[in-house]
Amino acid sequence: MALAFDEFGRPFIIIREQEQKARVRGIEAQKANIMAAKAVARILRTSLGPKGMDKMLQSPDGDVTISNDGATILEQMDVDNQIGKLMVELSRSQDYEIGDGTTGVVVTAGALLEQAELLLDRGIHPIRIAEGYEMASKIAVEHLSNIATKFEFSSTNIEPLVQTCMTTLSSKIVSRCKRKLAEIAVKAVLAVADLERRDVNLDLIKVEGKVGGKLEDTELIEGIIVDKDMSHPQMPKRIENAKIAILTCPFEPPKPKTKHKVDIDTVEKFESLREQERKYFDEMVQLCKDAGATLVICQWGFDDEANHLLMNRGLPAVRWVGGVELELIAIATALLVITGGRIVPRFQELTPDKLGNAGLVREKSFGTTKDRMLYIEQCSNSRAVTIFIRGGNKMIIEETKRSIHDALCVARNLIRNNAIVYGGGSAEISMSLVVDAAADKIPGVEQYAMRAFAEALDAVPMALAENSGLQPIDTLTAVKAQQVKEKNPHLGIDCNNVGTNDMKEQNVFETLIGKQQQILLATQVVKMILKIDDVITPSSY
Structure with a gap:
């Protein structure tokens, strides 16, 4: 690509092989980027939650992978669009930093972009939308710290760690054995953890699998x-x-x-x-x-x-x-x-x-x-341990390895910071209410972006309700009204039909740093996408 000037001194761009390429500018470029990101988020939306569906992916050489882990699905997908690849990187960053919440971060980013598209149609400038999202994300992350609960644990009292790991495993194929696998993951992490420094080296935990036997035969070897x-x-x-x-x-x-x-x-x-x-x-x-x-x-x-x-x-x-x-x-x-x-x-x-x-x-x-x-x-x-997984076939073992990895990362994060928030969409609903209330105090155009941010946060509990076979809008509005009435930020979506919306009673926990990272990462990527107003791509895309 080179910059040239015509006889009147006006600049224009010369693109190499430009007859084979297409160029999109301005609002069209932003809408094209939003459409690509929404397509990726829509794929993962049905995999969210304990009743989420699995995806089957076939590689070019015929290998089949069945998973509902967001990072794995996007890693295996053949994504050509550059914005789609950015969403893959978003999921990979969440997986690398936190290890869990890879599906939720993409769904949140997709919902933010969907709301941004409506604001663009109303004539609001992308920079003002990005600034509003930034203000809203700060309020949401600060509110998460306010509603977080800290718990104490030790090598003799591992129940809080086990309960949080069980929440992670409840959305996986291995959910029927989630209690045993959560205990194995927690014991493995504590075996290699330095509790004084609050540090865990996961490289010391080897995860090995062998086809044959039952999932219940999985064991921790010291x-x-x-x-x-x-x-x-x-x-x-x-x-x-x-x-x-x-x-x-x-x-x-x-x-x-x-x-x-x-x-x-x-x-x-x-x-x-x-x-x-x-x-x-x-x-x-x-x-x-x-x-x-x-x-x-x-x-x-x-x-x-x-x-x-x-x-x-x-x-x-x-x-x-x-x-x-x-x-x-x-x-x-x-x-x-x-x-x-x-x-x-x-x-x-x-x-x-x-x-x-x-x-x-x-x-x-x-x-x-x-x-x-x-x-x-x-x-x-004994600072090096092995988790030995058994299963009926190779696909079960590989998915169990991915599930165990998520549980290990959650236990590691809790040792680093033992603060938790409650799951089931309760944290998102609580953040949505706070951000929506804060938008009324903002005099500028950014208040519209903040309300859109609050609306996008509702996408996660709505997806949880939808994937659980509930009426999404009715369920969400009922829980929101209940949170406002009772001033209880622990109320979420009863995905498992236990009979109570209180996630504290259901023992559905998520790590505070994981949820905060999810909001911050999604906001950063959305801001980046909104600021792209010139796209040069091969016309075959």
């Missing part, structure tokens, strides 16, 4: 599970008080880095070469034995000669273990931060103080499928 088995079938399947050598060097003779060739023309030369190779293997195994190792875990493979020698010397071994698993094993089996459980790159550097310690290492078989996995348990440092 240690590491590796999807490998012993390298030789005759090696022991159970090792107690294991001393683990964690190696990144292969069991094989050293290879020269230059081009080389060996001519073997006699039996004696072959025997000499074979003896030299056996000597190398023997030395490597002996170095492991001298260090006191009772189990070798190696990142690389080794051939039958080394495998047979390890078995004869009584040294169980596991091969082809990935780098991430090696690091987790090293963290879990370290006695202290400085000593024990060190990853060793050379056999000569292997010493007793670099060995990892585990109370029990066992190989477990699953039914008649001959699938085997290695359990490393009773570790000296």
